[in-house]
Amino acid sequence: MTACYEMCTQEALQAQRSQLVGLLASGSLEGFESILDWLLSWEVLSWEDYEGLSLLGQPLSQLARRLLDTVWKKGAWGCEQLIAAVREAQTGCQAPELSCRWDPHSPHPAHDLQSHRPAIVRRLYSHVEGVLDLAQERGFISRYECDEIRLPVFTSSQRARRLLDLATVKANGLAAFLLRHVQELPVPVALPFGDAACEKYMSKLRTTLSAQSRFLSTYDGADNLCLEEVYTENVLEIRTELGVAGPPPKSPATLGLEELFSTCGHLNEDADTVLVVGEAGSGKSTLLQRVHLLWATGRHFREFLFVFPFSCRQLQRVAKPLSVQTLLFEHCCWPDVGRQDVFQFLLDHPNRVLLTFDGFDEFRFRFTDRGERHCSPTDPTSVQNLLFNLLQGNLLKNARKVLTSRPDAVSALLRKYLRVELNLKGFSEEGIELYLRKCHRQPGVADRLIRMLRATSALHGLCHLPVITWMVSKCHQELLLPGGGSPRTTTGMYLLIVQHFLLRASPPDAAPRSPGPGLLRGRLPALLHLGWLALWGLGTCCYVFSSRQLQAAHVDGDDVSLGFLVRAKSVAPGSVAPLEFLHIAVRGLKVGHLKLTFCGVGPAECAALAFVLRHLRRPVALQLDHNSVGDVGVEQLLPCLDVCKALYLRDNNISDRGICKLVEHALHCEQLQKLALFNNKLTDGCAHSVARLLACRQNFLALRLGNNHITASGAQVLAEGLRANASLQFLGFWGNKVGDEGAQALAEALGDHQSLKWLSLVGNNIGSVGAQALALMLEKNVTLEELCLEENHLQDEGVCSLAKGLQRNSSLKVLKLSNNHITYLGAEVLLQALERNDTILEVWLRGNTFSPEETERLSQRDTRLLL
Numbered sequence: 001m002t003a004c005y006e007m008c009t010q011e012a013l014q015a016q017r018s019q020l021v022g023l024l025a026s027g028s029l030e031g032f033e034s035i036l037d038w039l040l041s042w043e044v045l046s047w048e049d050y051e052g053l054s055l056l057g058q059p060l061s062q063l064a065r066r067l068l069d070t071v072w073k074k075g076a077w078g079c080e081q082l083i084a085a086v087r088e089a090q091t092g093c094q095a096p097e098l099s100c101r102w103d104p105h106s107p108h109p110a111h112d113l114q115s116h117r118p119a120i121v122r123r124l125y126s127h128v129e130g131v132l133d134l135a136q137e138r139g140f141i142s143r144y145e146c147d148e149i150r151l152p153v154f155t156s157s158q159r160a161r162r163l164l165d166l167a168t169v170k171a172n173g174l175a176a177f178l179l180r181h182v183q184e185l186p187v188p189v190a191l192p193f194g195d196a197a198c199e200k201y202m203s204k205l206r207t208t209l210s211a212q213s214r215f216l217s218t219y220d221g222a223d224n225l226c227l228e229e230v231y232t233e234n235v236l237e238i239r240t241e242l243g244v245a246g247p248p249p250k251s252p253a254t255l256g257l258e259e260l261f262s263t264c265g266h267l268n269e270d271a272d273t274v275l276v277v278g279e280a281g282s283g284k285s286t287l288l289q290r291v292h293l294l295w296a297t298g299r300h301f302r303e304f305l306f307v308f309p310f311s312c313r314q315l316q317r318v319a320k321p322l323s324v325q326t327l328l329f330e331h332c333c334w335p336d337v338g339r340q341d342v343f344q345f346l347l348d349h350p351n352r353v354l355l356t357f358d359g360f361d362e363f364r365f366r367f368t369d370r371g372e373r374h375c376s377p378t379d380p381t382s383v384q385n386l387l388f389n390l391l392q393g394n395l396l397k398n399a400r401k402v403l404t405s406r407p408d409a410v411s412a413l414l415r416k417y418l419r420v421e422l423n424l425k426g427f428s429e430e431g432i433e434l435y436l437r438k439c440h441r442q443p444g445v446a447d448r449l450i451r452m453l454r455a456t457s458a459l460h461g462l463c464h465l466p467v468i469t470w471m472v473s474k475c476h477q478e479l480l481l482p483g484g485g486s487p488r489t490t491t492g493m494y495l496l497i498v499q500h501f502l503l504r505a506s507p508p509d510a511a512p513r514s515p516g517p518g519l520l521r522g523r524l525p526a527l528l529h530l531g532w533l534a535l536w537g538l539g540t541c542c543y544v545f546s547s548r549q550l551q552a553a554h555v556d557g558d559d560v561s562l563g564f565l566v567r568a569k570s571v572a573p574g575s576v577a578p579l580e581f582l583h584i585a586v587r588g589l590k591v592g593h594l595k596l597t598f599c600g601v602g603p604a605e606c607a608a609l610a611f612v613l614r615h616l617r618r619p620v621a622l623q624l625d626h627n628s629v630g631d632v633g634v635e636q637l638l639p640c641l642d643v644c645k646a647l648y649l650r651d652n653n654i655s656d657r658g659i660c661k662l663v664e665h666a667l668h669c670e671q672l673q674k675l676a677l678f679n680n681k682l683t684d685g686c687a688h689s690v691a692r693l694l695a696c697r698q699n700f701l702a703l704r705l706g707n708n709h710i711t712a713s714g715a716q717v718l719a720e721g722l723r724a725n726a727s728l729q730f731l732g733f734w735g736n737k738v739g740d741e742g743a744q745a746l747a748e749a750l751g752d753h754q755s756l757k758w759l760s761l762v763g764n765n766i767g768s769v770g771a772q773a774l775a776l777m778l779e780k781n782v783t784l785e786e787l788c789l790e791e792n793h794l795q796d797e798g799v800c801s802l803a804k805g806l807q808r809n810s811s812l813k814v815l816k817l818s819n820n821h822i823t824y825l826g827a828e829v830l831l832q833a834l835e836r837n838d839t840i841l842e843v844w845l846r847g848n849t850f851s852p853e854e855t856e857r858l859s860q861r862d863t864r865l866l867l
C-alpha cells in the first residue's frame, strides 16, 4: 500500500485497484462514509457524485469500485486526494477530536458545513438526537424529515450525515442553524476504551432504543403519539420499610425520574435492582420507555454505556435455555462486529450496563432464590433461572437492573435483593390537567374536559391512574356530549372505552352509531369471547395467544378485527407473531413513508405490495430504490399508485416501456407528486409520455431523471411538457446527454416557468451555446433558486453569458459551476456581475483552471465565490 500512497497518479490508482478496493471494503460502512466526508469537504466529490456513493445497503466493495471510478475521472488530483482522504479517515478515527473551527456566522453556511464536514460529523455524533429535536422544534425540519433521519437502520453518525445532507438541499436556514449550534456542542469526551467494536455497538443500541421508545404505544393504535409530546411527570415515591423501630415515619420522599439511581434509603446496599411498583395502568411501561429515550438521546443516565430493555411478557415465551450472552445479543441487540470483545467489555465493566425488565407480574414463574445457582455468563440455563440469578447478582454483578411490577407479584423474598423500591403513584392533580392539555392542543377541548372532571369528583379520582386519563382523553367526544352522564367507576370507564372501540370498528352505515347499551348488545358474542380469553389469560399468566388458544375461546377473525387484540412482537425471528391484548407495539400500517431499498423487490413483491397498499387510507411515499422492479414490476404497482404521494424507483432496471405505462396511470393519480427515476434505462422514447405527465398534472412537484440516456431530442420533447406546466419545483437531469441543443430547449421552456426552484444539468456536455440559452432564461425567470451546471464544458465564453444573465436575475441563490474549464478571465466577469446582484449567495467554482495565486486573489474579492 505504501507504494500506492507514493505513486498516487491515475495509473498507479488503476494498477493498485484491486488492493484499494480491498482496503476500502475491508472496513465498515462507517469508515467508507468518513472517507466520503473528507472528499466532499475538499470538493473532490460533487454533490451528485456523493449521492451516488452514499447508497445504503449496497455491498461495500461495489461502492468502493464506484468511488475509484469517480475519482479516477477527476484526474491525478482526484486520485491523490482519495489517498489523502483514506489516510485522514484512518488517523481521524483514533484522534479524540479534530481541531477544527469554523465561522459560526459564515455567509455560506451550507458550503461551510460541507468543507468542515469531518469535524462536524464527529462533533454532532453524540448529540444528534437532541439537535434533531431542536431543529424540528424551531421549524427547520418537518417531523417527517426527522423520522426519515431517525430510521432505525442508521447509526448516530449516519444520522448526523443525513442531517447535514438535508441542510445542503434545504434553503431555509437549517445550515446556518447547524453551523452555529454544532460549534456550541461540547467536544466529545473520549470513551474509557478505544475499542471501535464497543463504540459501534453502543451506537447501534442507542439507535435501536431511540427508535423503539420514541412513540408511545397507545392502546388503540389509533394515534402515533410522540412520547416526548405527551409524557407527563408521574409521582414516584420511595417505599420505606414499615415496622422498623426508630422515629415515626415521615411522609415518603418523592423523586424525579432522573434520580432513579441516585436515591438514598437503600434497602440493601449490596443489591443492584431498583423495583418500581404500580397498579395496572399506573405508567410503569411508559416510565421505562422514558428512561430508554432519555438514555438513547444522551439527555440522562449517561453513566450507562449500554442499556438493554426486556419485557417479561416476551421473555417468558423463550422456551430454549439461554445464556447472558444470548439474552443480550440475540434477544436485544446483535453486535455486528467484535462480538467477543464487546461481551468481554460488558463483563469487565458491569457498572456501565443497565438492564430493564418490564412487567415482572406477567412472568409466570414466581421469584425464588432456591433454584440452581448460575454464575457463568456464557452457559445456558432456563429463562427464569437466568432472570432470577441476574436479580440476585450471581450474574453480571454490579450491572444495574430496573424491574417493574404490580404490587401483588412482589414477595418478601424478592425484596431481599432490592437496592430500592419505588412506588409509582400516577398523575398528580396538576399532572392530569397537564396531560390533557398535551393531548388536546386544539383550543377549548382540554379546558372543557378539565372543567367536566373538576365537576365530577368520582371520575376525577379515577384519573390519577394515567390509563384512565388516557381513556378520558380518548373518549372526550363521548364524554363531552350534552347530557351524557360521566362514568363514576373504573368499570364504567372501561365500558366507555370498549364502546369507543366498537364505534371505531363498525362500518359507517351500521347502527347504532352512538355509545349506549344497544351498541354493546349488538356485539355481545364477540365481547364475551374476548372477555373469556382475557380472564383465562389472567388466570394462567398467559398474555400472548396462539391460534389454537384463540380457537378454544371461540375468538374468530371478526372478533380480532375489533382491534382489542394485536400482533405481538415475536421473540422467535421468522415465526408468525401470535396475538396479544392491545397493550403493545400498533394496529394497522400508519406510515407516511415506506422504504424498501435494496430488498430484492421484484415483480412478485410489487404485486403483493400493491395488493396491501391500495387499502391504505393515507397517502404514502413509496421508496423502492435499488431493487429489480423492472417494467413488469412497475405494472404490478399500478393498482396502488393512487395512494402514493411519491414513488422512488432509482436503479431498478426500468425502461421506456415501464415508464410509459406508469405515466399513463399517473395521469389520473392526483396524489402522486414526486417521481425519482435516477439510474434506469430511460431514453428519448419515454419523453412524450413524461412530457404529457408534466402538462396534465398541474400539482406535480419533482421529477428526477438523472443518469439515464436522454439526449437533445428527448429534452426538446420534455421542454414542451414544461411549457405547459406550472407546478414543478425540482427537475433533475444529471448525467444525461442533452448537450447544447437540449439545454437550449429546456432553457427556452423555463424562461416563463412559474414554480421551478431547482434544476440540475450536471454532466450533460453543455458548452457555450447551451450556457447562452440558460443565461437568457435567467434574465426572464423569476423562480429558479439553484442551477447546477457542474461537470460540463463551460468555458469563459459561456460564463460571460451567464454573468450577463445574472445581472438581470433576482431569484437565483446558488450557481454551481465546479469542474468546468473556466479561467481567471471568466471569473473576473462573474465578479463584475455579482457586484450588481445581491440575491446570489454562492457561486461554486472549484475544479476550474485557476492557479493557486488566482484562487487566492479571487476569494478575497468576493466571499460568495467558493473556490
Ligand code: ADP
Pocket: 216, 217, 218, 219, 230, 231, 232, 233, 234, 278, 279, 280, 281, 282, 283, 284, 285, 286, 287, 435, 466, 467, 468, 470
Ligand atoms: P402500566 O405499565 O403501569 O400498566 P402503562 O405505562 O402501560 O401502564 O400506561 C398506560 C397508559 O397510560 C399508556 O399507554 C399511556 O397512554 C398513559 N401513560 C402512562 N404514563 C404516562 C405518562 N407518564 N405520561 C403520559 N401518559 C402516560
